[in-house]
Amino acid sequence: MDQQQLSKDILKLVGGEENIDQVTHCMTRLRFNLNDNNKADKKTLQNTPGVMGVTINGGQFQVIIGNDVPKVYNALVGNMSKSPDGGTTKSEVAKEKKNPLSALFDFISGVFTPILPAITGAGMIKGIIALLVTLGWMSDKGSSYQILSAIGDGAFYFLPIILAISTARKLGSNMFIGAAIGAAILHPTITTLLGTGDKVTFAGLPVIAATYASSVIPILIAVWLASYVEKAVDKITHASLKLIVVPTVTLLVIVPLTLIAVGPLGVILGNALTDGFSWLFDNTGLFAGLIIGGTFSLLIITGMHYALVPVMIGSMATLGYDYLIPMMMVANFAQAGSALGVSLRSKVKQTKSLAMSTSITAFMGITEPAMYGVNMRYKKPFIAALIGSGVGGAFMSLFHTKAYVMGGLAGIPGIPMILGGTAVYAFIGFVIAIAVAAGLTYILGFEEGSAAAVETAVKTAQTPQTTQVQQVPAAQVNKANEANEEAKPQDQEVFSPITGEVKLLSEVNDPAFAEEIMGKGFAIQPTEGRVVSPINGTVFSLSKSGHAIGLVSDAGAEMLIHIGIDTVKLKGQFFSPKVQAGTKVSVGDLLMEFDRVEIEKAGYDTITPVIVTNMYQYDSIKSAGKTNVKESELIYTAKA
Template identity: 70%
Template sequence: MDKQQLSKDILKLVGGEENINQVTHCMTRLRFNLNDNGKADKATLKNTPGVMGVMENGGQFQVIIGNDVPVVYNALVGNMSKAPTSESAGASTGEKKKRNPISALFDFISGIFTPILPAITGAGMIKGIIAILVAVGWMSDTSSTYIILSAIGDGAFYFLPIILAISASRKLGSNMYIGAALAAGIMHPTITALLEPGNSSFAGIPVVAATYSSTVIPIVIAIWISSYVEKAVDRVTHASLKLLVVPTVTLLIMVPLTLIAIGPLGSIIGNGLSGGISWLFDNVSILASILIGGTMSLLIITGMHYALLPIIVASMTSLGYDFIIPLMFAANWAQAGSAFGVALRAKNGQTKSLGYSTGLTAVMGITEPAMYGINMKFKKPFIAALLGGAIGGAFMGIFQVKAFVMTGLVGLPSIAAYISPSISTLIYAIVGGALALVAAAVITYILGFQEEAAPKAAEAPAQPAAEVNNTAPAAIEREEAKAQDQEVFSPITGEVRPLSEVPDPAFAEEIMGKGFAIQPTEGRVVSPINGTVFSLSKSGHAIGLVSDNGAEMLIHIGIDTVKLKGQFFSPKVQAGAKVAVGDVLMEFDRLEIEKAGYTTITPVIITNMHQYESIVSAGRTSIKEQELLYTAKV
């Protein structure tokens, strides 16, 4: 799929650049703060190829892309005249609209925690790796190597207030470095030592003893208040003195105020949150686990899961463990299980492929493709995922499963988070996740779902969004015939490769269809079947065919070669032409295409796989034109 074209389509459909107040992205979504959500064409966006779903949560307009979101985001930013300077600094093109306090709170929390996830995830994973190495006896917890690695893992958490100060300041539009200086001031070793006895004062005002390393709430409140102080001082200061006066006055006001009042209040709130969660899981663990595990996916849909982040971090830093991450783990694997259940029951080949691929992605901790692309689409699988999350959550609650490391992706790569002095916690976590997955898959299979009708032949061969717009107007229409076994002969001389080696997920994950790819050694394409040319892209890089036996095929010369706009391609047929095996369809300049920076690997696929049982390879690694490539079996 042409990410540039997709980004342009998204930019237009959200109401244009003038409607964008801010845009960021997380693992799978573009997150817009729009001046007017009503100007966005939500219905068209949902049906745009490459967009898995559209949501409005916490005041944000979210466009779900999947794993390719960083590429689409970069392309989107490149198409904007006032582009963000980073992932978390949006492009301001208008005044912010007023939102209700709850939406504003969720937006604020997500805005400050999403950008710092890489830092705390990396540090958390290092802590998990260290725990594994110590647990298996490969490292001593008294060695200098252990001490250095522990410092790497603990550093981001110890200095978390500074990291949060930078992120919160940027979100609030204040100076990030003043915010960092404020956090550094309250964490200075001299201040820490001064506060420990508990009898300190500032200008005669008592200062409450508190430790601010690894805390969350105190610095977030301090930066929020500091943003108003900084802007107020800035407004009344002459331009020639701003550099000197604004930071000086802001720090002189905010550091003492934080030590005297804001910090202690924030500490009380933070300790109360972590203590409350601890009490909940100590006294009604099973009920709480069922409730959170079963509704976690709903919280993610509404954006309310961001409200849990401060609680998780506070519990992790004050207690050394957290109960909520294991429940997220169960919920994520339940989403994976439902996607697998869809794949097992589906008859449509593309649905099967998408179910397996998104299910695997959810196992790794990224659930949006499975949740929005499969489970919510078919409705009943999503209900099964909620039930699976509740079942897995109940198991986690019974065995008091805790996470000892803060992780970003809550999936298979983060299982080190459950390593503790006893290996049993890890085992219980894996069993709980597997139970959620299996339960969701079984419930999905039993409940079933209304599968979409298979696409008609007139709609195939399917092509990426950017290429559909380049299809020549001339195209034949026919009723879908019952397919028969189809021998597919090689259209190109070259080396046979599996589709998994094609650098495009639509082909590599067999979303488009099944078959094989060929790395050409010559620049000519001949017909692999007896049939009709169904469509021919204007740029010449893609040819659609329908065989006399009912097989619908796509030959796609290179990846992203649509950008060449026909250069180096010379079509020899038109849409509607009857062809036989060996008839020349296209000539192309292989060397010039590769010099232009494009791979010429060519997928040769069956797109109506819902009518076929399997693809049987002819077993060749090198192949010439008209030699048998594979057979499609009904």
Template identity: 65%
Template sequence: MDREKLSQDILDLVGGTSNIDQVTHCMTRLRFNLNDDNLANKAQLEQTPGVMGVMKNGGQFQVIIGNEVANVYKELIKKIPGAGQTENTSSSKPKKKQNPISTLFDFISGMFTPILPAITGAGMIKGIVAILVALGWMSNTSSTYIILSAIGDGAFYFLPIILAISASRKLGSNMYIGAALGAAIMHPTITALLGSGQAVTFASIPVVAATYSSTVIPIVIAIWIASYVEKVVDRFTHVSLKLLVVPTITLLVMVPLTLIAIGPLGSIIGNGLSGGIAWLFENMSIVASILIGGTMSLLIITGMHYALTPIVIGSITTLGYDFIIPLMFAANWAQAGGALGVGLRSKNAQTKSLGFSTGLTAIMGITEPAMYGINMKFKKPFIAALIGGAIGGAFMGIFHVKSYVITGLVGLPSVAAFISPSISTLIYALLGGVVALVSATAITYFAGIKEKTEESESTPVANTEGNSQSATSHQVAASNVIDIHQPTIHQVVATDIFSPVAGEVKPLSAVNDPAFSQEIMGKGVAIEPTEGRIVSPVNGTVFSVSKSGHAIGLVSDTGTEMLIHIGIDTVKLKGQHFTPHAKAGETVKIGDLLMEFDLKAVRDAGYETITPVIVTNINDYNDLQSATQPNTRSGELLYKLS
């Protein structure tokens, strides 16, 4: 894999550096917060070698890479100015509006993803130490044990400080003020004072005794409130005094407030969640295990599994164990079973190889290649994996399998998480994983998969050069990349595209944006408008209108997919000077008014108004022939597709 090229391709196809507000990565995915999702070419990204799939969840644009994601990320951030800096201050770029649920998932994933290596490494060390003690290879009174235990416990004991840094970064506030807040409530003197059993007050206000080591919710709430306090103080402080006043007031307000109110409230919430989960699994263990084990893969697809992270950490730090990680283990091995079932059933050598290889990867804890590349592609194996996860989950519930440490990858390498004073938990966990795997494999094998027959594979289809080639070559080319979607061959229908706006016609190379000038988004022309009216260039349907009003997507009745992008970087205007007259799903005819904008105001604000009018599914056509006139009026022929 050429990581440098792949990172550049991804950067171009998500709309360039100007379209990226933030980018992080987890174990398998690049997670983008984009200024405008309409600028990202999802279809072309899905066909890019090295990209396993693309999805939008929780307000994030996610590009699934697999095991190489960390290396691709390193190459990617080299190309994004400021992406490698240690502190993420408040961005001046406009934030997309999200619904509260998407905002919450985005915050949780953005907060926990960067710290996963620390808590995963610490958790694995705790698991290794537990194995060594259980096998009798190390005494739990030796100095070696004490040092190794401290290495494993350190990240969890001081978790509030680590979370304070990550949460502050995600919220755009100062990470080091956040760290100072976390350190203050973790200070040994404060810990001893609150644990002394004596009444504690601050300025005659009672301070409720609480323990903050290894907690999640108290510090997260505190940092969230602190981000607002910091911004308010910063707004009303003269620039010459900001360095002195902002951190001082923020800490003086937030540390006592956390000790008096936020901390105790957060502890009550955290203990309540952990206690509730424990009650659920103690009283309805099998039902809960079947539901969670069977739906875990769906939660991962939607990004909702990040909502479980605080619960898992809270359970382990409060109760000493967790019931959810074993169910993730069963769900992951069920995905492996689905892929292995495809490998056993398929008659295609490449699909067979891909099924076996991705199945083994899923056993190790990386499920995306199997899930997106095989199981969801053939559909039945994915359903089989959900059933297998439920069956494996039921086994885990019957034997009350618990995890005693947190792991990032839930697979074979992380079985140390199931070591307890008795090795029986590990045995039951492995058996539960095997039950899930075998169940999914068997269901997939007997349900069968629908593969193209040789007869249909040899049916000639037209390619973009007008020559005849067989569908087999399409299938082979597509199978070289793990991808959710197979290329779709559309019947070419000659189409006339009419000008959506009056102005001077220019080539796309004149647009000051590589996504358009290099024809990454598609082909067409650009127009320097002389009026502020955009009309429909085709008879068809509006499928998207950006919230900022600067971009309109349409699909014609003949299947032509188009994008009209008014100006460059005009997303930053947040809809100012734009008045939409059409909405997504609306049927339009040539000449119908789609958008009005104040041409002069946009230019006075410092933005270029050159407007690309492009065909995004250009690969479905053989030729695009532009009209020859240097100027156009709205409704005049702009170019022909054939």
């Protein structure tokens, strides 16, 4: 690959040099602060050979390149007449202020993504209870039912406390002060006092009755305000008194303010959103499903679907059902149907294989590979998917199709969410969406180009190291290919580089990792600040900021360890590398030390993806089945 040409293409497609306010890079991606994100041609960029993906996070336009990003960055800067401006923080803050909508979506995503496992688990338990009672296998009068119901309802009833912790963490304020605010408004004394119907006052000001159990918006606003109060008080308080003064003043200001003004306003707003969507589905017949179902994939692309998460949770908590979850599911099934249609219609082997594999993952609720890698690439299949989801959504809306619990991916694993009185209409709607999307794709067709062009595109999307191969003389490449054909692929065992809790990549609050654009593997939520080698091999790259380490194993597996999310912004602060590029390492050798506590205090999530980036050489990832690991314990195997 010609980095010079790629850099010129990227420079043109982001809107030209005049549209660039600033550009930096981290271990895997170019990070642009653009004057106007709308001037960038995102779709063409995503289809540009050498570009693995494009994402917009907090207003920052990010082009994912892979391990060769430094070369592309240097070529890009060389083609610019002005300095790229190495600083990031002030520019990013300014950009977020210019794009409040992007900042809002980033905030909502950052708050709700970490708590989804708790909500999902509780929702699944509620669904299992309902199924057991319906089948007559459990009585709703017994103590077992009551205990299980408490387990299922607990996360929803005490949702303000859970949200308070997550919100405070996202805002970089004290999580436990946030939890204390949530606990205070849910205290039995407050609940009883506001439920009597009698006049309640605090310091002569009226306290408006409101129900805070299972609420969402009041605590989000309260903790947001608390973050400002906490920082202001901390700034003017002597160090010896901070421990006492800061939490005391914050609680005394925010809790009464929440009860008097913030809480009632938040409850009214939350109820209005929930009631508004309910009214839309209850009173507009098929039109609600046609519009929302038909546009849900567009919401996912823009990130606007995160704004609907509070509505879904609020509806489930207050009404016992939700209309939006079925719309998300029908949109995903339609994307799967279109990819299936591409596989059936295509005459190119590589396209058929790619489309079929991404269709299967989309049916399981992971739609990004099908949506970005197939349907949007060929355009017409994506349009067919929108039409299919609109038609399926319209049918479901006509019969008021609901989800009754929150749990599982919005695909086949999420079927338990819609099991209830309207389940049959949900199944019919899903089938309609799949059939319409696949049928239209097959009938309309698409331009896929030659087999060679498709093969190049597929390899570019899946292989972060293709540039190194293309720089080698052709004769050497042929010899290497012959050797590879004779050599038997080897499984690659990956040992934990960090002590902590094992997480799925889908739990990482960064699309490049969550959608497995960069590669596959697992993530670790660290409990210690050490990183050791997960393989026997060589360190081939180390970011200047220290937050990312690239390795290649003796068996040829290319690994990336990415410490935290957006920690590149720390510019090396709190990171202490112990190796350099070219160092030979064995499993357990110390690579890096980092100050986990200080990084989290600075407002950054320290969850660490540990991924294999050259997955085109492997068939699958097999977990070792551990939920908590220590350094050098096996976490997964890349199966050859």
